[in-house]
Structure formats: structure tokens, C-alpha cells
């Protein structure tokens with residue numbers, strides 16, 4: 039990385055709930071393609087239009103070198119995120135049919151029951167850390183349903199993922215390797231089990247990968263392993279942070295709590311606005327395949343670029359009064375919390391369903407929610423609150 043490039047912003051300072059967005063707002067107006075020497079050195083593309091242009095040009099901006107900032111020493115290629123089209127395509131073809139409206143309807147009751155079972159004890163005891171006690175567990179339980187795994191297996195994955203993410207946040211390379219290998223081992227066990235006990239491929243994503251052929255050949259074992267290793271982890275991280283950030287907003291805005299309790303039909307729209315305002319990912323990355331110019335800055339071949347979804351979603355040119363929570367913005371469907379282009383999040387329908395149910399059940403089961411202590415913020419590559427102590431009054 040070229041260290042002679044200007045250092046426009048710090049990416050490793052302690053953050054508050056508002057500080058990074060203030061920095062992004064200033065950078066968008068003065069220096070919308072900014073460079074930081076932190077985290078190994080990287081470019082941050084901050085304006086909506088530039089982010090979308092990068093995401094839609096996978097030939098120039100590849101994911102196969104580094105898929106997040108900071109770069110994690112990779113222990114293997116993990117489709118679909120680590121591959122560029124056209125190699126990426128067969129892995130998405132298997133995955134996308136598992137997130138149709140019909141599939142989501144099949145899961146809905148089980149997700150609802152899981153959420154109620156997790157929320158009830160939390161609310162009855164008057165609250166606690168909603169991230170630790172609710173949203174850390176939620177994706178683990180939902181994944182058990184989605185991947186046809188036992189709850190024990192899913193919670194083991196959650197535990198290892200938690201350690202893996204902690205190691206990532208402090209760039210503890212030994213533990214990143216250790217927990218990544220443990221996740222590979224878990225993926226290997228799931229695949230071995232499905233080889234012995236194949237499920238119907240229309241209801242089991244692992245069996246579907248094992249039975250997929252592309253251009254007349256099965257997918258390579260090593261890449262199926264990488265895919266399952268990717269899938270069991272990729273949807274575990276953002277939901278924790280996102281639920282934490284929603285909770286901070288609700289606690290600081292009792293009027294929003296009352297409005298949504300009175301009119302639960304507004305909850306899907308509220309979730310969309312929260313996705314825009316509190317986008318939990320800022321550091322997904324691309325690498326320039328050749329020298330390029332964006333926003334007047336020259337980015338050299340092989341330099342890493344963070345596509346900062348959290349900043350793009352607050353770009354005033356697209357979302358006026360972008361720091362405000364406004365339900366039913368006319369162009370809310372244009373937010374890119376789930377990305378854009380070939381790597382756009384396939385799990386978005388599942389994530390939306392989880393949050394709509396979680397928000398509704400949290401609000402109907404409580405009269406009032408407030409902060410009961412200091413929140414802790416996460417670091418790159420996520421953005422948001424990862425620990426939120428709440429006091430809740432049961433309804």
C-alpha cells in the first residue's frame with residue numbers, strides 16, 4: 039500500500055454512537071473518496087453514487103483479493119463472497135431459491151416462536167444487555183431452522199463466531215486463524231453428515247450444493263466447504279449490531295416507541311429506515327484491478343477500497359435530512375444496506391423478517407424501554423452498538 043497518500047481520517051479511534059457518521063458527513067462534503075493509513079491503509083468510497091458504481095463493476099473492482107477492511111488473513115476461498123463473476127454465479131444460483139417469499143413464509147412461525155421464547159425472559163426480568171441476551175442468540179437459533187441443524191450445533195457456531203469476531207476486532211492473528219479453522223471443522227462435519235444423510239435439496243442448502251452440477255461437473259469439494267463455512271457465519275454478525283443500534287434509537291426516542299406500539303403496521307417501514315440510518319456494515323471491500331480515478335482521486339491497481347454502505351445511505355444528495363429517522367421516505371427502497379450488484383445480500387428477506395418480528399414483539403411486550411448504562415460500539419468492518427444495557431417495563 040502506498041503510504042505516501044494523505045491520511046484523511048482515522049479508522050481506529052474510539053467511537054460514540056454519532057462520531058463516525060459526523061466524520062463521514064464531513065468527508066462526503068470535502069473529500070468523498072478518502073484515504074486512511076489505518077488498518078493497513080485503504081481508500082473509503084463514501085458517496086452513494088460512487089459506491090453503487092463500484093459495486094456494479096466487478097471486473098474493475100474485484101472481491102477475490104480482500105472482501106473486508108481490515109484484510110483478514112484468509113484461510114481459504116469462501117464463495118460466494120470471495121469469488122468474482124462468472125466464477126461466483128453457480129454459488130448464487132444454488133443459494134437464491136432458499137430466500138423466496140414462499141420459503142420465508144414456511145419459516146415465519148418458527149422464527150416468531152424463537153423470538154418470543156428469547157424475548158420473554160429478557161422482558162420479564164426487566165431488561166439487560168439486549169445484544170448479549172437477545173440478538174447474539176437470535177441468528178444462531180434462526181440458523182438452526184434455516185440450515186436444518188440442531189440448536190446445540192447452531193449455538194456452538196454462534197459461540198465460535200463470537201470469539202472469531204472478537205479476535206478480528208483486535209486483529210489477534212493467532213485467534214483469527216484458530217477460530218476460523220474451528221468454523222471450517224464445523225462446516226466439514228455438516229457436509230459429512232449430509233453426505234451420509236442427504237436431505238431433499240429443495241429444503242436443505244448443504245444438500246443442494248452437494249448435488250449441484252455446473253457445466254456438467256459437480257462443484258469442487260474445497261469450494262463447497264468454503265461456501266458452507268461462509269454461510270454459517272456471514273449472517274450472524276450484522277443482526278447483533280443492527281438490533282443494538284435500533285434499541286439505542288428506541289430508548290432515546292420514546293415517541294417512536296409509542297408510535298410503533300400504536301401503529302404496528304408501520305414496523306416494516308421503520309425497519310427499512312433503520313437499515314438506512316444504522317447500516318451495520320461499512321467495511322466490505324473491493325480491490326482495484328487497474329489504476330482508476332474516482333471523485334478526483336487516483337486509486338492504484340491492487341489498492342484496497344472500502345465501499346462504505348453506512349455512509350452512502352446518509353448521502354444528502356439521495357436522502358435529504360439524512361441523519362433523521364423518517365418513516366416512509368419516498369425513495370427508501372434505494373438504500374443499500376444489503377449492498378448492490380452481484381454480491382447483493384441473498385439473506386436480506388430473512389434478515390428483514392427477523393427484524394420486523396423482533397421489533398414488533400419487543401414493542402407489544404413492553405410499555406417503555408430506556409437505556410440503563412453505557413453502550414459499546416463495534417469497530418470496522420461493522421458499524422453500530424454491540425452492547426446496549428436496557429431497562430424495560432413489561433406490558
Ligand code: HEM
Nearest residue numbers: 118119272273276277322375376377380381383384385389
Ligand atoms: C442485517 C442483516 C444483514 C445485512 C445488513 C447484510 C448485508 C450484506 C451486504 C452489504 C452484503 C454485500 C457484501 C458485498 O457487496 O461485498 C452481504 C452479502 C451476503 N450476505 Fe448479508 N447481510 C445481513 C444478513 C444476512 C443473512 C441473515 C444471511 C444468510 C442467511 C446473509 C448472507 C449473505 C451472503 C451469503 C452474502 C454474500 C453474497 C455474495 O457474495 O454473492 N446476510 N450481506
